[in-house]
Each structure stands twice: as C-alpha cells, then as structure tokens.
Amino acid sequence: MAECTTEEQWRILEFYSGIGGMRYSLMRAGIHGQVVEAFEINDRANDVYEHNFGHRPFQGNIQSLSAAELDKYAAHAWLLSPPCQPYTRQGLQKDSADARASSFIRILELIPQMQHPPIMLFVENVVGFEISDTHKRMIAIFAKTCFVTQEYILSPLQFTIPYSRPRYFCLAKRKPLCFKNPYLNFQLLHRFTPLAALKDSTMMAGCPPEEVEEECYLSCQPIRNFLEAGSLMVFEQDCHDKEVKRSGDFFEKFAVPHSLIERWGSAMDVVYPCSKRCCCFTKSYFRYVKGTGSLLATYENLKDEAGKSNEICFMKDLGLRYFTPGEVASFHSFPSDFSFPEHITIRQRYALLGNSLSIAVVAPLLEYLFTDLLDVIEAQNSAVGGHAT
Template identity: 35%
Template sequence: MSDASDTCCHRILELYSGIGGMHCAWNSAGIKGKVVVAVDINTVANEVYQSNFPDTNIFNRNIQSLTSDEINGLKVDTILMSPPCQPFTRNGKLLDENDTRANSFLYLIKILEKLKNIKYILMENVKGFENSTVRDIFIKKIQQCNFNYQEFLICPTTVGIPNSRCRYYCIAKINHSPWHFKRKDEIMQCLPKQYDEPFTLDEILEVDVSDKFLLKDKFLKRGNILDICYRDCRRSCCFTKAYSHYLEGTGSVVTEANRDIVQKCYELANNTEVGSDEFIKALKGIKLRFFTPKEILLLMAFPKNYVFPDTITLKQCYRLLGNSVNVKVISELIKILFE
C-alpha cells in the first residue's frame, strides 16, 4: 500500500448500499477509513444494514435528492456503489438509458464534476452493463474528470469462492498516481494476482438444517432442471432474488446424499413420467434442500458474524441477497484501488 493509504483515514459514501456488502468489503480490505453515510431507498435493506452497522448514518432517500453541495459537505473522498442492474438485463427488457431505474445513476454521472473531494470510485453492476450506453456515458464522464480507470468482469471463483456470480466492476482514481499493475484498455477478466482454488462447500454448509428448507413437491416435480451441489463441491450457481420462489436459473440446491445415491434416485425417477407422483417420490429420498440465507451469506464472503434481524422474513432474506454483492471480489478490488 502507498503511504497515503497507510496514513490517511478515508471518508466513504456508500450509494445503493443495500445490506452493506460494500461496507463489509471495505472492512475486509483493511484500509483506514469510515463509511460516513450509506444511502438506499429500500427500508428493509436499511434495517438489515443498521442492525449490522449500528454506528453508520443511513439516508433512506432517493439518490437523486442528494445535491452536489450536500455530498461535498460530507467531505467524502471515496464513492462505493452498486447502481440498479435491471436496465441492463434481459428480465429488465434491456432498456438501458431509457429505463427510469437508471435515472439515479445518470444523475450521479451528471454531477460528478461538481464533487470536488472525490478521488476514488468503485462501481459494480451486472454482466452486460459493459455493452450499455450508460456505461459509455459513465466512462466518458470519469475521463473528463481526470480519473484513471480499469474495468473488470470478475467471477468469485477466480478469487477462491465456490460461487458463480460474474459481475462488471470499474475502479477509478483521480489522475495523481499510477496503477500498481499493467492497466489495459480492454476489460480484464481476472485480477492482477493469483488466488487459491475455491474451497469446498463443506466449509460453509450448516448441519441439522430445518426441514423448512427441503424442496416441496411443486419443486421436486421439476427435479430434472435442478443444479445439485454436494459438500465436496467447489462450485455453485449464482443466487438471484427469486431463489426459493422460482427454480430455473435462480441458484443451486444441496443434498447430504452422496452422488451414487442421487444417481440411483434419478434413475428411478427417470423411469417414470417427469412431474408425476412416482417421480416426486423417487427424489424425496435424497432430501434436496435450498441453501440457507446464512450459507449464501458465507458464499458471498460476508463475515461470519453478519446476521439478518428476526424481523426479516425468509423471502426478504433471499431477495436482499440476490441484490447484493460478493464481498471478497470487492475487497480485493479496493486493495488494488488504494495500492
């Protein structure tokens, strides 16, 4: 780290703060600094954030209500943010800059030149953002404001986390010091250092999990599309906000049974009609279940002492996690940003 990073106590503005993944990443990075204000319009996310970071000031506001004078008054030098991803997804109809959910980020881009104290920016978004018009607007603006920047498309598996969640990241700093790696004009697909291979799921899976997480018949009847994980797996699929509500493309399920038993159960099931009572009965023996919120938190590299308050429902937990970020990836990017 540079001398500046070692001696300076940075002041951070966390925008679209959600449940505090960026805050967790900052703490994990070990850089001196303080999240001065976190801003999010989601009251449920703010409740979770506050329970884990009771000393952080949270603004439950639309980001477009923040003026440049107000931000300057906070004397923050760093912005960490994860703007809404829906404008850049198929489910969001790929409306890009024409999606009203992009308005707050476009507003931030517009006022960036008025934010006199900002020296560091880290932004996360969904894979696909890199092909958007909003991305082009953002990059053009940070160039105009004399920021050096580097874009990444990073999956947690590349930093030792057994979960697929490829996301776009951009780190930028005011043009006063060089990067400590070879910057590329193209988007980088990995970080500048090497990491160990992903750990096994056994490290994060709970024991004696409640039966309420077992897949109900309505899900088992579609058991032919499940992505099944085991304790010795070093992978899992991306968990979305629809996890446990829909099956396809929302995340993996897990079983304590070994692969031979699972194969035999599926052989029995496949000798029946998919979705039939016999099909469901054949799969019940392997006790397929959803990952618990605690397990997903650990897969997303949240600290072990991170908790959801008892007031938050299971459905809300999954929705909040699906909208959150991978703490490990962002922590490593923060380290690179402040080298």
C-alpha cells in the same frame, strides 16, 4: 499541516449500500477509513444495515442531491453498486432509459460540477453493464474529469469460493493518481491480474472467461465448507429398513416438496456437499426453483449415482433442500457475525442477499484501488487547505 493517521485519511461515500456488502468489503480489505454516509432507498435493507453497523443509511432520493451537498462530505472515494435491473438478460434491457438507471447517471453528472470531486470511484454491476449506454456515459464523464479506469469481470470462483456469480467492476482514479499496474488502464479483464502483482500469483490476463472459470473451479473449496452445522442427512440401517435422520428440525422448512420435484425436476440444478460450484442465487430464490439458484442434495452418499440425477424418482431420494439464508450469506463471504433482524422474513432475506455483492471479490479489488494513495491524499489536502477529517 499536522500529520494525519491512516484512519483519518479515508472519507468514503457508499451509494446503494444494500445490506452492507461494500462496507464489509472495506473491513475485510483492511482499509481504515470512515464511511461518512451511506445511501439506500430500501427500508428493509436499511434495517439490516443498521442492525449490523449501528448506522442507518440516508433514505431520501439521491437524485435530489446537489454538487454542493456532495462537496460537504469531502469524500475521497465513492463506492457505487447501482440497480442492475436495466442491464440484466432477464429484464427489459431498457438501459439508461430505465428509470432505475437515472439516479446513477445523475450522481455521475454531478462530478464535473463539484469543487472537490472524489479521487477514486468503485462501481459494481451485472455482466452486460459493460456494453450498455449507461456505461458509455460513465466512461465519457470519467474521461472529462481526468479519471483513469481499469475494468474487470470476475467471479467468486476465482477466489476459491464455489459460487458462479460473475460481475462487472470498474475501478477509477483521478489524475495525478495512478494504478499499481498502469499497463492495465482502459482495459476490460477477466482475471485479477493486479492482485497477482501484489500477491506474487502466476495468474495472467487474456484467457477466455470460460477457461478462467474452469481453471479456478479446480481450486475452489467444497460446498460443505459453507453449510450450517447439522444440515446434512444420514442413513441409519436397522434390520428391516433404511431410515433418514437429520439433526434438528430447523432445516425442514427448507426442504423441496416432492410436488415441485415432479413438476420442475428436470430444470433443477442439484449440487452435493462435495461439489465445487453452485449457481448464482437470485432474489427470487425460495419462491421459485427454476433458474434461481442451486438446490442441495443433503444425502451426499448418493452422489455416486449422480448420473440418475435427471430421474424424478431418484431426485426424491436426495433429500433436496434450499440453501438457508445463512448459507447464501456465506457464499457471498459475509462474516460469521452478520445477522438479520428478527422481523425480516425468510423470503425478504433471500431477496436482499440476491441483490448483494461478493465480499471475497470486492475486498481485494478495493485493496488494490486504495494502494499507494497516502502521499497523494496529503498533497491534495494541503493544496485545498485541508479537509475536515
């Protein structure tokens, strides 16, 4: 067998590709490979994906795929971020009985039927998936097909990003492959311990999630680092009055109306440019203010009076606004050259971002998943007569 380059080795299928968070994570992790196909049913998400990568994902029903069709891709790795609605605390929690879970279960059930199944899988979902019936079925299929797993619940806060968004992750490798840290096999961890071994970090596993989050909060960057230029307000003092000014009028469309503050002020999560944590942005952000994500106080000098933040009159003086779609994308660690097509509306942008993933978390996990696999890949390809690359 002729020697292959690393770029030719990795063949990857990206299921539920959304707006490209998983693909950007591959790029950030420095994993050289080919996404031989992406699958996504959302038309607007595919517009964004195509806009940034020049490739439009397959938009058919993936439940119609057969084991033989998946074998044709000769993919080494599957990356999956299936719908989270069946497992969210706010949803109906119908679990595997939810129709939105069926495509993921169907894809997993094809693995035992394949002649050349993937040797690695990566699954991302909401916290709560780990106690679901779907999770039990996934683990049973992995055991049947000789996969070893390591599972994690991690938040961007653990990666210096001031964004509280814990998510579940499962990394799976098919024997004879093994993880760099096999002593973590079949465990659910709340710290990125495998990365600690790779990066000489002193972080350990085993701490309660709340302690992990509180400790990591101290090392997070300030929210200011994720804001668009010219987005903060300043007070200019003349001899008579205080006047609020802000550069440009782009941000006016994101201002929170006083009527909303009067109605929902007590339920709003207000953060400042110097803050080191903001709440998770849901797909309903900008449509609703309660429980959908933090709001930014654009006049940060008033933070010294933050004890008054539950007083409606005080909140009206904070210059509250929604974070822009570009800023939400920044919290998700999308690169600076990521953009939306012009026809995607502001509300659609928030909805698509709310369903996306955190690149700062996923990239190092993928780096860990793909570690030390080159020799095994070559051995496997030789055993089956070599896959097309």
